[in-house]
Amino acid sequence: MARVLKEENHSLTVHDPVSGSAVTLHYRRPTSEERVAYQLSAFRLEGGQRRFCLGETRLKFGLEILTGFGSGDFLVAEEGGEAPLDPERHPDWKERVEEHAPDLVAYLAQQIFEGLRVVNREEQECF
Numbered sequence: 001m002a003r004v005l006k007e008e009n010h011s012l013t014v015h016d017p018v019s020g021s022a023v024t025l026h027y028r029r030p031t032s033e034e035r036v037a038y039q040l041s042a043f044r045l046e047g048g049q050r051r052f053c054l055g056e057t058r059l060k061f062g063l064e065i066l067t068g069f070g071s072g073d074f075l076v077a078e079e080g081g082e083a084p085l086d087p088e089r090h091p092d093w094k095e096r097v098e099e100h101a102p103d104l105v106a107y108l109a110q111q112i113f114e115g116l117r118v119v120n121r122e123e124q125e126c127f
Contacts, residue, residue, distance in 0.1 A: 062109030
């Protein structure tokens, strides 16, 4: 399938190892400036030493491009039961996802900012 160049919003469906279900994360395409900032923030100088900060970088930039998720993919405890996390009803939805599912957000960033790979001719014919 070809990439549609005018599309701004995209989705990535991943297997959530905690719930055992598929979770769909909606995200916007990162800007060129964000791509550069992502690469530059993976390392930080502290006390003259380089510090590897890839985990923090993935979480920060994953949250920046995250625009939503599939309906019912996250549940929250409410009034003695569980209800779907809903951006319309829960304005703090990003903070909740950051606190309780940082692994999924970091994975989103890893795939979007680092996920390109070279395909050889044999693999290309399989698509």
